[in-house]
Amino acid sequence: MNNCSYNNGAVSIKTSKETSSCIIVIFGVTGDLAHKKIIPALYKLFTMGLLNEKTRIVGIGRRKYSDMEYSEYINSALEKLTAAPGGSPTGDFLKINSYHEADFTDSAEYPDIREYLKKLAARYKICDFLYYLSTPPANFEQIITSIHASGLSRPDFLDVSCAGSFVRVVIEKPYGYDISSARALNEKVLSIFSEDQIYRIDHYLGKETVQNIMIFRFVNGIFEPIWNQKYIDNVQIKVFESEGIGGRANYFDRSGIIRDIIQNHSLQMLSLIAMEPSASTAPDAVRNEKLKVLQSIRPFDGNEAAKFLTAAQYSAGIIGGETVQAYNREKNIASDSVTETFAAIKLFIDNWRWAGVPFYLIAGKRMPERLTEVIVTFKPAPHMIFNSLCNMSESVSNRLVIRVQPDEGISLKIFCKRPGFETELQPVSMNFDYSGSFEASLPEAYERLILDALNGDATLFMRSDEIEAAWNYITPVLECLKNKKIELKNYAAGTPGPELCDFFGLNLC
Ligand SMILES: NC(=O)c1ccc[n+]([C@@H]2O[C@H](COP(=O)([O-])OP(=O)(O)OC[C@H]3O[C@@H](n4cnc5c(N)ncnc54)[C@H](OP(=O)(O)O)[C@@H]3O)[C@@H](O)[C@H]2O)c1
CATH class of the missing domain: 3.30.360.10 (Dihydrodipicolinate Reductase; domain 2)
Structure with a gap:
């Protein structure tokens, strides 16, 4: 039981490890869920030192945002956390965030997304990707298809050796509308990613x-x-x-x-x-x-x-x-x-x-x-x-x-x-x-x-x-x-x- 430690009757089972450097790509970053939950959660992980220091977070949305406007947007999502006693200033967190404007329903926009991610990955020497689909469920299939068609589903698109790296996809709920749509979505997602790359969320x-x-x-x-x-x-x-x-x-x-x-x-x-x-x-x-x-x-x-x-x-x-x-x-x-x-x-x-x-x-x-x-x-x-x-x-x-x-x-x-x-x-x-x-x-x-x-x-x-x-x-x-x-x-x-x-x-x- 190497992972266990004992202290005053409490048994601690260590399950978390340091995360690897990764680019987290949030599709639908301007949405309610990203604003209310995802950005604050990433911020908390960041302030607790649980994100690898090279981690970068890229928000994808169709709104026009200058760097300044996007920083304001991120800050607005963190208002409650930073106003709380002991809340940290957001400056360092803002540095790991950036925004890329794209209509994620348009497959023609994905080569641009790829080039953007490629540059960021080269700059910070990152090979791992986590795509977070915080989008209307009707767009899940389309986004997964475009991610694959543009080469983003495999780290090969980086043109560097990335042995042992990962590409994972987090998919929000609802996953399907009934049994046939859920099966169809599973079929599509599993035709591109293996089960261990897919993280279907039920936040409960x-x-x-x-x-x-x-x-x-x-x-x-x-x-x-x-x-x-x-x-x-x-x-x-x-x-x-x-x-x-x-x-x-x-x-x-x-x-x-x-x-x-x-x-x-x-x-x-x-x-x-x-x-x-x-x-x-x-x-x-x-x-x-x-x-x-x-x-x-x-x-x-x-x-x-x-x-x-x-x-x-x-x-x-x-x-x-x-x-x-x-x-x-x-x-x-x-x-x-x-x-x-x-x-x-x-x-x-x-x-x-x-x-x-x-x-x-x-x-x-x-x-x-x-x-x-x-x-x-x-x-x-x-x-x-x-x-x-x-x-x-x-x-x-x-x-x-x-x-x-x-x-x-x-x-x-x-x-x-x-x-x-x-x-x-x-x-x-x-x-x-x-x-x-x-x-x-x-x-x-x-x-x-x-x-x-x-x-x-x-x-x-x-x-x-x-x-x-x-x-x-x-x-x-x-x-x-x-x-x-x-x-x-x-x-x-x-x-x-x-x-x-x-x-x-x-x-x-
Ligand atoms: N909100 C919650 O409390 C909650 C709870 C559990 C699960 N979920 C799930 O989380 C997902 C997101 O929910 P949400 O409430 O955040 O939805 P939302 O507020 O409607 O957000 C969807 C996001 O997608 C963006 N978007 C839509 N079409 C786009 C396009 N063609 N190109 C680029 N961006 C586009 C929207 O951009 P614009 O802002 O420009 O319209 C918005 O940022 C859904 O699957 C939902 O079921 C949400």
């Missing part, structure tokens, strides 16, 4: 709390023996957002909550909760086990759709004291839109560990609060000897809650005797929260994911077969909605969605 996998699911399950030996159908009654995975659709109306109305959240974030968390321990922590060992979970999900039964799916759209309501309008009154949304902003799916994983255990994937917009959590409800004790339990309002089941965001932490609900002469039971919580236990703040998911892509570690990225297995399950769900096999319900913004208790026969409220 970069969240500290989501990564902790594997540590929690496979390092703390007390949970694994009860982590199965014998002891677990049901599992809920909730992803609630209080926001509406912001400036992403066109994207969201075409997508809906099932594509936007459940197909990727919820199913990825499900696979971590339900997977078998992997043979090692090697990327493929972990991804093989996650894949088996996705492949074991019982196919959605469209004939009994109402039993397994509920979908709804928000109407006007109140959140945080403010009145918000109905979804079909939002800017750029048609008044007759039938896009679901809330969905709850009940599914089963048909394998030995999980036979008969319902998993509920619940996601919604305009919920009362922003919250992502996994709730594992255990079966009650087989026989109750305390009569006083009949006075209890809630079921006597232990509940483990993994809080992914906000207030990240884990809590276990147990029952205790309320002090006094009566035998009265009361649920109490054993809590672990990150903020109370660790001084350092949690790193942003994008910091971890970009670092991993630079290091060539694909564990936290989705493999082609995982993506297809997830779409295989979800596509019939979407077809059922499209064909109106279930009624689209309504819920007031600021409420936790439509009534689910009767629907699932379980107290989910």
